[in-house]
Amino acid sequence: MSDRLKRALVESFIGTIALGYLLAQALLYFVGIFSRPVEQWVQQRMYPTLAANASQSFPIEAALPQAISFIVLLLVFYVLLRWLYFQPMVQRHPSLTRTPDSGWAVIFAPIPLPTPANTSYRKLGRRSGFFR
């Protein structure tokens, strides 16, 4: 079941689109950690009557929702990335039973580090060697 879901998500590119959206949102939340307190501080200074109950100091607590959202999104992104893409898909008949390299075993497995065979792209001077 897990393998079929994984295959469907990868082959239909729904997993790619969802993960791309999560990554983009996580980046924006990370920026929000720094920009949201500044934004609130500017608002307090521009409209002091609306923010009468707010403290006069720099509202550092405004960064907390952004930080929590960033951490949760990044965690979900990482778990989904590990589940969907850290193990290459193998052509397998769908009627085969569950294998040890699927499901939670994949998520909690150690990261497959690049071997010398797949690190040769570094010599080409580009970061991932995707556009060779």
Next chain:
Amino acid sequence: MKAATQAIVRILAESHVAAVAVVFLLFWSIESALTALYWLLSVPFMNFWGALNLSIFYVSDIFYALKAFATSLAMQITNGVVLSFLFNSIVCLAGAWFLSRSVYGFGPVRSLSRYRVKVPRGIHE
């Protein structure tokens, strides 16, 4: 740690996740920029048009309409809404550039334009 980062960067590139994220960020950047432009110009143009119509029937003075346009434009710039959307647009653009640069080694437009060669168009029948 460096090896793990390399592995993640490689997976992000080969799974096309980074490209999709760059597309989302570029789209949001353009959307925010257009919204900023809309907020910047919509109210001043409405005031200009209203003042122009008024001037045809009553005052017949285009300078009154231009003054209304300039006043509204200054108010839109100083009330912070336009600046907020503009900041959002710049942040999205910077995020797209950073992600594309760190994963593919190129800027966002260049790396996405290379996808036309890398990912062939599928035929669905």
